[in-house]
């Protein structure tokens with residue numbers, strides 16, 4: 001689909017747009033990943049205007065998980081039926097905080113990426129499959145993490161350079177420069193790493209910039225075949241951030257963007273919207289053509305959006321059933337990308353896949 005046509009679709013009535021997108025979605029199955037969210041460190045060298053996750057080293061809430069904490073949380077997660085260890089952390093904090101660099105040194109790690117590699121090995125030992133989103137990584141860092149992750153992730157967020165200008169949400173976040181992020185997505189493709197990306201909507205972008213972001217994802221996906229899923233995430237304001245008073249996209253805007261993503265990315269794309277960020281919009285989202293709800297944790301909160309609890313799985317399953325779909329668990333790598341998983345992990349992935357139930361039980 002060309003840019004002009006995509007923009008024209010956005011002008012269509014909601015029902016028309018959703019129906020066209022939903023028709024493209026293959027099957028009657030919606031998936032989710034049962035995960036534990038491991039915020040390896042909430043230190044970050046960037047300052048995005050909407051972020052409540054990031055803390056400075058002097059903030060008493062700053063925290064870097066020690067190896068034993070990673071191990072014990074992974075063990076608890078496995079006991080709670082989780083399969084995925086989501087390693088989620090700030091961007092390259094060792095370049096901003098000498099005390100953190102010394103802490104890494106005490107753990108025998110020369111960089112955050114090296115420490116995450118250790119963390120992933122601990123999670124693997126406890127029976128989980130790691131998926132890491134550590135911000136922008138170099139090619140060498142991705143190569144380090146590839147044998148211990150079934151997939152990697154980086155939200156593209158938006159390709160607009162405008163959002164990085166003074167006053168924009170990414171003005172103080174050098175790692176949010178679109179060309180930097182596009183460069184990492186490209187290198188991940190060259191390395192053949194199953195990759196999760198997506199866009200963040202409602203941070204001041206225009207409709208054209210949303211379309212351009214989706215087109216950029218499609219281009220990379222077509223060139224390398226490594227984009228395993230695309231997330232459409234709505235901005236949610238946080239009271240302790242510079243964007244506390246900024247308006248949030250409503251469920252209709254979110255559904256329209258999911259539908260547009262389906263139309264642009266096509267029937268084979270895995271398309272996700274986080275259910276905890278639009279708790280009243282699940283039915284609308286199902287109608288908009290998504291096929292995945294992302295990671296849901298029975299154990300840990302969403303540390304990026306701590307105000308938004310995960311839905312009860314059995315309730316989500318019931319909503320899916322009422323809309324004519326089943327809810328089923330998936331791994332942190334989608335089956336069509338198993339072949340791209342590093343050989344060291346493939347057997348684990350196959351075994352884990354065989355152990356998945358067909359569907360989530362529905363609440364009576």
Ligand code: SF4
Pocket residue numbers: 044045046047048051052053054089090091135173175
């Ligand atoms: S959104 Fe990510 S990159 Fe931006 S400040 Fe927060 S942790 Fe850092």
